[in-house]
Amino acid sequence: MFGGIKVGTLAGIPFFVNPSWFFVFAFVVYSLATSQLPLWVPNQAAWVYWPLGAFVALLFFGSLIAHELGHSLASLRYGIPVRAITLHLFGGVAQLGREVSRPSEEFWIAVAGPAVSVALSALFWGGNVLLGGALPTLAGAFGMVAMLNIGVVLFNLVPGFPLDGGRVLRSVVWGLTGNYRRATWIAATAGRLVGLVLIGLGIYLAISQNDLGSLWLALVGWFLVSLAKQSYQQAVVLDTLRKTPVSEAQVRLITVSGALTIDELFAGFISTTGRRFYLIEDADQPVGVVDAYELTRLPRHQWPITPILSLMKPIADIPQVSLSASAMSALDTLEEARTPLVRTVEDGKTIGIVSRTDLVQLMRHAHPSRA
Numbered sequence: 001m002f003g004g005i006k007v008g009t010l011a012g013i014p015f016f017v018n019p020s021w022f023f024v025f026a027f028v029v030y031s032l033a034t035s036q037l038p039l040w041v042p043n044q045a046a047w048v049y050w051p052l053g054a055f056v057a058l059l060f061f062g063s064l065i066a067h068e069l070g071h072s073l074a075s076l077r078y079g080i081p082v083r084a085i086t087l088h089l090f091g092g093v094a095q096l097g098r099e100v101s102r103p104s105e106e107f108w109i110a111v112a113g114p115a116v117s118v119a120l121s122a123l124f125w126g127g128n129v130l131l132g133g134a135l136p137t138l139a140g141a142f143g144m145v146a147m148l149n150i151g152v153v154l155f156n157l158v159p160g161f162p163l164d165g166g167r168v169l170r171s172v173v174w175g176l177t178g179n180y181r182r183a184t185w186i187a188a189t190a191g192r193l194v195g196l197v198l199i200g201l202g203i204y205l206a207i208s209q210n211d212l213g214s215l216w217l218a219l220v221g222w223f224l225v226s227l228a229k230q231s232y233q234q235a236v237v238l239d240t241l242r243k244t245p246v247s248e249a250q251v252r253l254i255t256v257s258g259a260l261t262i263d264e265l266f267a268g269f270i271s272t273t274g275r276r277f278y279l280i281e282d283a284d285q286p287v288g289v290v291d292a293y294e295l296t297r298l299p300r301h302q303w304p305i306t307p308i309l310s311l312m313k314p315i316a317d318i319p320q321v322s323l324s325a326s327a328m329s330a331l332d333t334l335e336e337a338r339t340p341l342v343r344t345v346e347d348g349k350t351i352g353i354v355s356r357t358d359l360v361q362l363m364r365h366a367h368p369s370r371a
């Protein structure tokens with residue numbers, strides 16, 4: 001949902017900052033310098049609160065990144081790759097390379113982020129206590145960071161998907177009922193309710209307190225509502241892919257000789273079968289797959305003289321899934337290998353091909369209404 005500027009890598013994970021984050025940073029510094037810090041660290045010259053605010057904001061956003069790293073390292077422990085960590089308008093997000101496949105994975109990945117925030121809060125609170133006598137200003141800043149981290153934990157433990165608490169709720173319901181789709185529906189509905197409450201509260205505060213800053217709450221609420229809806233739709237799609245055997249998503253391959261020219265393939269096979277992919281055999285051995293769309297890229301006058309063998313994709317370069325696997329594992333294989341095609345295999349023999357397009361087609365037929 002949020003792209004951004006790549007800043008570097010953290011534990012091997014690309015780290016991005018969405019341009020919207022700079023506004024949030026400025027807003028947080030402003031709000032710290034003008035309202036929170038003067039209460040928390042009193043009796044300072046007015047200008048001191050600005051660099052102090054920037055310092056606290058940096059430590060706070062550093063803590064948010066550590067929170068996302070917590071989720072990320074837990075994911076990696078379960079073999080789930082992490083595509084990116086991004087800071088954006090509404091906080092941070094760790095984008096996982098694939099969905100969790102077990103309730104226990106979801107539970108521990110969800111809990112790992114808040115656990116880091118709790119640890120950081122304790123650490124900064126310790127700093128506050130230790131430095132209180134000698135460096136009261138720094139101690140005050142640490143105390144503020146500790147409080148902000150506690151705020152992150154409390155907000156994230158609200159049991160509405162996609163907040164961490166909502167993920168915990170989904171994992172528990174999923175674990176108890178074994179029904180991923182229903183568990184997601186319950187957690188996402190809770191997420192939507194939380195979002196609606198935040199919208200109402202934000203608008204109410206903005207009007208009653210005459211504080212436009214409260215509209216921020218309404219904005220966060222709106223973001224939650226739309227994410228919850230989107231997450232549920234995504235869950236329905238994933239559920240469909242998990243329940244559909246890959247044999248229903250595949251297209252069976254027709255075996256042809258690699259000595260055929262493009263013209264011969266068109267005349268003898270493509271025009272009659274309408275198929276796009278063909279398995280090429282050479283000396284009775286499957287050696288590769290040819291894609292009719294790719295062939296048409298070659299200039300027309302070369303079609304009668306070019307053997308398809310020279311344009312095939314070697315079979316070893318196409319990752320495979322078992323014919324008995326689910327469409328979901330075909331998608332996982334596509335994502336992990338970053339290729340557009342996987343082949344299905346039964347008893348060591350290549351049977352069919354599944355393309356990204358086939359899977360998208362299948363996903364289009366997944367309807368949230370059929371929950």
Ligand SMILES: [Zn+2]
Nearest residue numbers: 113114156164
């Ligand atoms: Zn989190």
